[in-house]
Amino acid sequence: MDPRTTLLDCLRETIHLTGTKKGCDHGQCGACTVHINGRRVNSCLTFAAMHQADEITTIEGLGEPGRLHPMQAAFVEHDGYQCGYYTSGQIMSAVALLKEPCGPSDMDVKEYLGGNICRCGAYPNIVAAVQAVRRHSLL
Amino acid sequence: MAVDTGNNTLIGKPQSRIDGPVKVSGQARYTSDYSFSGMLYAVPVGATIARGKLLSLDTKAAEAMPGVRAVFHGGNIGKLYRASFLMADLVLLDEKRPPLADNDINYFGQYIAVAVAETFEQATAAADAVEARYAAERPVMNFDLLRGTELKQSDHRGDAVKALAGSPVKVDEVYSTPVQTHNAIELHATVAVWEGGNCTLYDTVQGVGNHQLVMTQRLGIEREQMRVITRYLGSGFGGKISAWGHCCLAAAAARNLDRPVKLVLSRRQAFESAGHRPATQQRVQLGASAEVKLVSLQHDYVNTTAMVEDFTEYCAEASPFLYSTANMSSSSALARRTIGAATSMRGPGAVPGSFALESAMDELAYQLRVDPVALRHRNEPALDESMGIPFSSRHLTEALNAGAERFGWSQRTPEVGSMKRDGLTLGWGVAVAAWGAGRFASSATVDLRADGTARVSCGTQDIGTGTYTVLAQLVGERLGIAMDRVEVAIGDSNLPAGPLSGGSLVTSSLVPAISRALDEASQRLVTAASLLPDSRWSKARPEDLEVVKGRLGLKANPSGPALSFSEVLQQTGVRSLTGTGLSDGTILEKPKLSKHCFSAQFAEVTWQPEIARLRVSRVVTVIDSGRIINPKAGRNQIVGAVVMGVGMALFEGTEYDPRKGVALNSNLADYVMTTHADTPDIDVIFLDCPDFEVNELGAKGIGEIGMAGVAGAIANAAYHATGIRVRELPIRIEALLKRNQTGRELKKEPWQTHPTTKTKPQPHRANDSPDAPS
Numbered sequence: 078m079d080p081r082t083t084l085l086d087c088l089r090e091t092i093h094l095t096g097t098k099k100g101c102d103h104g105q106c107g108a109c110t111v112h113i114n115g116r117r118v119n120s121c122l123t124f125a126a127m128h129q130a131d132e133i134t135t136i137e138g139l140g141e142p143g144r145l146h147p148m149q150a151a152f153v154e155h156d157g158y159q160c161g162y163y164t165s166g167q168i169m170s171a172v173a174l175l176k177e178p179c180g181p182s183d184m185d186v187k188e189y190l191g192g193n194i195c196r197c198g199a200y201p202n203i204v205a206a207v208q209a210v211r212r213h214s215l216l
Numbered sequence: 217m218a219v220d221t222g223n224n225t226l227i228g229k230p231q232s233r234i235d236g237p238v239k240v241s242g243q244a245r246y247t248s249d250y251s252f253s254g255m256l257y258a259v260p261v262g263a264t265i266a267r268g269k270l271l272s273l274d275t276k277a278a279e280a281m282p283g284v285r286a287v288f289h290g291g292n293i294g295k296l297y298r299a300s301f302l303m304a305d306l307v308l309l310d311e312k313r314p315p316l317a318d319n320d321i322n323y324f325g326q327y328i329a330v331a332v333a334e335t336f337e338q339a340t341a342a343a344d345a346v347e348a349r350y351a352a353e354r355p356v357m358n359f360d361l362l363r364g365t366e367l368k369q370s371d372h373r374g375d376a377v378k379a380l381a382g383s384p385v386k387v388d389e390v391y392s393t394p395v396q397t398h399n400a401i402e403l404h405a406t407v408a409v410w411e412g413g414n415c416t417l418y419d420t421v422q423g424v425g426n427h428q429l430v431m432t433q434r435l436g437i438e439r440e441q442m443r444v445i446t447r448y449l450g451s452g453f454g455g456k457i458s459a460w461g462h463c464c465l466a467a468a469a470a471r472n473l474d475r476p477v478k479l480v481l482s483r484r485q486a487f488e489s490a491g492h493r494p495a496t497q498q499r500v501q502l503g504a505s506a507e508v509k510l511v512s513l514q515h516d517y518v519n520t521t522a523m524v525e526d527f528t529e530y531c532a533e534a535s536p537f538l539y540s541t542a543n544m545s546s547s548s549a550l551a552r553r554t555i556g557a558a559t560s561m562r563g564p565g566a567v568p569g570s571f572a573l574e575s576a577m578d579e580l581a582y583q584l585r586v587d588p589v590a591l592r593h594r595n596e597p598a599l600d601e602s603m604g605i606p607f608s609s610r611h612l613t614e615a616l617n618a619g620a621e622r623f624g625w626s627q628r629t630p631e632v633g634s635m636k637r638d639g640l641t642l643g644w645g646v647a648v649a650a651w652g653a654g655r656f657a658s659s660a661t662v663d664l665r666a667d668g669t670a671r672v673s674c675g676t677q678d679i680g681t682g683t684y685t686v687l688a689q690l691v692g693e694r695l696g697i698a699m700d701r702v703e704v705a706i707g708d709s710n711l712p713a714g715p716l717s718g719g720s721l722v723t724s725s726l727v728p729a730i731s732r733a734l735d736e737a738s739q740r741l742v743t744a745a746s747l748l749p750d751s752r753w754s755k756a757r758p759e760d761l762e763v764v765k766g767r768l769g770l771k772a773n774p775s776g777p778a779l780s781f782s783e784v785l786q787q788t789g790v791r792s793l794t795g796t797g798l799s800d801g802t803i804l805e806k807p808k809l810s811k812h813c814f815s816a817q818f819a820e821v822t823w824q825p826e827i828a829r830l831r832v833s834r835v836v837t838v839i840d841s842g843r844i845i846n847p848k849a850g851r852n853q854i855v856g857a858v859v860m861g862v863g864m865a866l867f868e869g870t871e872y873d874p875r876k877g878v879a880l881n882s883n884l885a886d887y888v889m890t891t892h893a894d895t896p897d898i899d900v901i902f903l904d905c906p907d908f909e910v911n912e913l914g915a916k917g918i919g920e921i922g923m924a925g926v927a928g929a930i931a932n933a934a935y936h937a938t939g940i941r942v943r944e945l946p947i948r949i950e951a952l953l954k955r956n957q958t959g960r961e962l963k964k965e966p967w968q969t970h971p972t973t974k975t976k977p978q979p980h981r982a983n984d985s986p987d988a989p990s
């Protein structure tokens with residue numbers, strides 16, 4: 078492994094898990110969000126070689142068509158995307174948020190997802206999807 | 217096809233996207249997701265001056281680095297041709313100079329070489345190691361565009377100058393918009409694969425057909441040797457229409473090395489060399505009578521363009537027909553600057569143009585002391601006065617009324633700073649806009665299959681707007697089958713030539729093509745009836761048979777016996793039958809009707825003068841754009857357009873260092889865009905009035921019209937809240953602070969010293985003072 082290889086490029090170009098996307102390579106857009114040991118991380122900001130023994134979850138590990146994770150299903154139901162390119166990152170952040178100390182309001186969710194840019198502007202639908210999952214998991 | 221009766225189960229109903237499950241699970245394949253064995257990585261090298269000559273290039277160190285297979289430059293990349301540009305071909309290409317064509321440097325970041333290596337890391341390091349020597353000249357970077365620029369008249373009727381001079385009430389102001397960058401989150405990428413002289417490009421493009429045409433010309437090969445594939449596009453907003461230089465670099469490198477090559481632009485490179493909305497400066501002069509009627513409208517503008525490319529941002533496109541006025545003129549010019557090629561960005565012309573015209577209308581409303589909505593009602597035209605022809609459909613009055621009602625506009629008090637809520641000052645503003653409607657020439661094929669499924673194929677692409685789903689709706693509706701029984705094949709230049717995803721024209725272009733393809737398939741199904749075993753069908757005359765909702769039946773007995781298309785095909789032993797449909801384009805035709813869509817935007821801002829904090833809290837957007845095929849995706853698209861409009865009003869602008877010509881904020885942290893937390897409450901109203909002049913379903917486009925008017929409405933709301941008329945976007949805290957510190961605006965307006973000013977602006981306008989009665 079080239080020591081310069083980011084976790085993002087390693088996932089995409091070496092392991093061919095291309096569900097994780099590159100939008101900026103600078104930690105500014107959130108498209109590359111993955112979970113490392115259960116916490117969300119911008120995979121473009123960390124080197125692959127630093128994660129030898131870590132547990133890494135990408136969008137592919139959440140669910141697939143036919144057996145989607147509830148958050149993935151909620152994004153479909155609420156049209157929480159347009160182009161879909163940044164969607165993996167939004168979903169990975171949203172799933173991590175479920176275990177974070179995020180307040181109940183829409184504004185709380187907006188703040189917690191502040192690092193995930195959606196240039197198509199599907200933000201209200203994304204928030205609706207996340208809130209639907211949160212409401213459901215409270216029942 | 218008979219005009220649709222509205223008895224639909226799929227069309228006009230909110231549908232979840234059929235490509236949703238693959239998008240949310242990371243399985244949708246975007247361009248840079250493709251990999252091939254033996255694939256190399258290419259990283260372009262950009263010039264580090266904005267103007268001058270490239271004197272020499274030292275690639276030795278780079279070539280000697282591990283994994284490096286080549287460093288290509290003008291001397292060794294091989295011939296890259298200038299693409300022919302004929303309007304009749306409808307080829308869209310905004311940077312016509314091929315990359316590496318000569319040693320002239322016209323903008324910062326212009327490609328001077330490309331490094332190719334076994335891995336992305338090796339190619340990046342090699343690109344950094346390329347040394348260049350330049351003879352630098354001073355870049356041309358000022359953005360006071362109107363000053364000293366000679367304008368050329370494009371539209372006129374009556375005598376706008378004379379009418380303005382005689383008007384009792386006048387507005388004469390200059391409005392500016394900055395360079396804006398599309399910043400689709402998907403980076404521009406090309407994966408080039410050559411096989412025996414044939415090239416396949418997996419590319420991030422909004423028109424696979426357009427790209428195929430341009431790239432064959434660039435590479436000097438025949439059309440059948442070039443295939444372009446864009447299965448999924450991470451949006452484009454106009455920025456992925458043109459075949460940018462990096463596409464040529466990737467294709468040429470792959471050809472030279474006989475290995476697949478992947479090239480993904482960095483975000484910074486996309487700012488520099490893959491298009492932007494040009495900066496504009498627009499002078500709007502309005503003259504009105506005391507009876508609140510416009511008597512003169514002049515809209516003159518200049519936009520930036522690259523040193524060796526021409527691009528016009530048609531800011532005054534809507535000005536000749538948006539309002540009724542006997543005297544109107546517009547003129548424009550290009551200002552050459554040492555920045556990369558400009559290109560279309562969402563609502564080109566209409567978006568910056570509406571900001572200027574609608575700001576001026578708001579200023580006029582304050583001068584006339586009339587409600588801004590009433591001013592627009594008073595000047596609603598009965599027909600398109602620029603061409604003297606009727607509108608095919610125009611419901612702007614209803615749009616304003618519907619929006620005003622939803623927004624609560626009747627509660628508005630016009631005095632600046634007069635409205636409060638929860639300790640915040642409120643501002644309410646309105647703006648309207650128009651965007652052309654029409655069709656690109658298109659074709660599509662529909663196959664009916666014996667298993668009861670159908671396949672629709674078309675060389676168009678889904679850029680996030682929901683084209684996959686719209687096609688499944690159109691076909692499923694006509695055939696009476698569920699959307700999951702329709703296979704949609706798009707995003708491949710080998711498919712029947714389909715529309716480019718630009719100008720909000722895809723859906724309106726596809727409707728007639730699909731409809732005719734289904735007509736032809738239905739006709740063939742009728743013909744196949746003669747082969748059916750049951751004599752009731754085989755003996756029937758074809759003219760007595762019809763196909764309704766995918767079922768063959770007798771015209772005379774619509775509720776009688778019928779066979780589904782799959783039964784017909786199974787019983788006749790046919791696996792599938794095909795219909796092909798064409799629809800003509802409207803782009804080059806001389807119109808008999810003026811076809812447009814319209815929007816009315818209402819915005820609320822909150823203002824905290826103590827800390828000069830301006831936020832957009834609420835937007836009501838009313839869209840008059842014909843019939844909406846999928847309100848779920850349509851509403852989302854309009855919301856997204858408003859989100860981008862908020863960014864335009866408050867945040868966005870590419871900043872250049874005037875000495876170096878380099879874009880300073882060429883990344884997603886410093887080029888500020890609307891985030892989750894900046895998004896206001898957005899209420900979308902579709903008037904849903906079909907326009908059957910555009911196609912048989914009455915559908916028009918919505919991508920551009922949703923954004924046009926938003927920035928103007930916000931700027932007008934900002935004035936209502938703060939008393940500061942910001943005429944230069946984005947509305948920066950500095951502009952709002954100036955007033956806070958001094959109690960008055962400091963800025964000297966450009967027209968006050970402008971040499972081509974025709975009429976003297978009024979020296980004093982009472983309404984510019986925040987405490988003036990309105």
Ligand code: FES
Pocket residue numbers: 098099100101102103104105106107108109110119120121122
């Ligand atoms: S690609 Fe990692 S945050 Fe943008």
